[in-house]
Amino acid sequence: MNEVFSNYVLRPALPTDVPQIVNLMRDMAEFEKLLEQFKATDELVHASLFAPNPTAHALVITTKDQPDQLVAYIFWFHNYSTFRAKRGLYLEDIYIAPEHRGQGLGSFALKHLAKQAVELDCARFEWVVLDWNKNAIDFYEHHGATILPEWRIVRLENDALLKLAQS
Amino acid sequence: MNEVFSNYVLRPALPTDVPQIVNLMRDMAEFEKLLEQFKATDELVHASLFAPNPTAHALVITTKDQPDQLVAYIFWFHNYSTFRAKRGLYLEDIYIAPEHRGQGLGSFALKHLAKQAVELDCARFEWVVLDWNKNAIDFYEHHGATILPEWRIVRLENDALLKLAQS
Numbered sequence: 209m210n211e212v213f214s215n216y217v218l219r220p221a222l223p224t225d226v227p228q229i230v231n232l233m234r235d236m237a238e239f240e241k242l243l244e245q246f247k248a249t250d251e252l253v254h255a256s257l258f259a260p261n262p263t264a265h266a267l268v269i270t271t272k273d274q275p276d277q278l279v280a281y282i283f284w285f286h287n288y289s290t291f292r293a294k295r296g297l298y299l300e301d302i303y304i305a306p307e308h309r310g311q312g313l314g315s316f317a318l319k320h321l322a323k324q325a326v327e328l329d330c331a332r333f334e335w336v337v338l339d340w341n342k343n344a345i346d347f348y349e350h351h352g353a354t355i356l357p358e359w360r361i362v363r364l365e366n367d368a369l370l371k372l373a374q375s
Numbered sequence: 376m377n378e379v380f381s382n383y384v385l386r387p388a389l390p391t392d393v394p395q396i397v398n399l400m401r402d403m404a405e406f407e408k409l410l411e412q413f414k415a416t417d418e419l420v421h422a423s424l425f426a427p428n429p430t431a432h433a434l435v436i437t438t439k440d441q442p443d444q445l446v447a448y449i450f451w452f453h454n455y456s457t458f459r460a461k462r463g464l465y466l467e468d469i470y471i472a473p474e475h476r477g478q479g480l481g482s483f484a485l486k487h488l489a490k491q492a493v494e495l496d497c498a499r500f501e502w503v504v505l506d507w508n509k510n511a512i513d514f515y516e517h518h519g520a521t522i523l524p525e526w527r528i529v530r531l532e533n534d535a536l537l538k539l540a541q542s
Contacts (some may be wrong), residue, residue, distance in 0.1 A: 326536065335528075364502050369519075
């Protein structure tokens, strides 16, 4: 499961990684100016990844020299396509600490996940991107991905969700 | 788990429903002009729903009089939000046979799923819509949902996925 790239190692997340994962998640929320939506805690993340029925899967990247110091995290789960009648691999989050960017870790992670999707017989490998993030879109297209122009995410949460549930 | 609405009953799908589900799925693919992407078979759908670790969950709607004759199907699975550090409920598909539309089954199904999302402690209830489907967007907004304007789905599948996996 571990994969080496240059001076880096990608491996499955361990319970001891959780506090660092949550710190990196908070950095990402801050970067995306979404801190007010950020509700993750060590307890919730630990339960998500390490309960008997995990609700998400996490990978982490460290340097070879410091195998306990996270420089990136990846969260994914299985989605599902009815038309294919198969599960897919959905990349929920990938975050690389700023000082480790520009060294190919993004490509490395995408390739690793593509391999995993094929190994797990997934119909698709999917994620989302902000439509104004041209650098990211170019990067994904360079790796063979297609941006679906017409689909929009519809979301019910918080009070709106409770209101519909109680109607 | 069963819920009654007017002359209809919503219930979890049974193994004996699979051939009818696949027929309705094919009708939907035809309606969406996506038949060339349609790969579902009875065997694949049965495995998805009734294997020891199901990869999707299905509900069906029948009339009260004909509890074996499906008039609608719903597929959902759990997605996950890192920022909430919780799973969500993702509605993959809802299809109502043409002759049973306009009677409130769409609202009934959305409310049922919203209740289920709350009961299962989901952070969100989400799905997708085509940006040109104004009737659907109005309907979802009427039920309290928000359309996220900026996110685009990124997809790798078939040869492009294999190519990246083997690179």
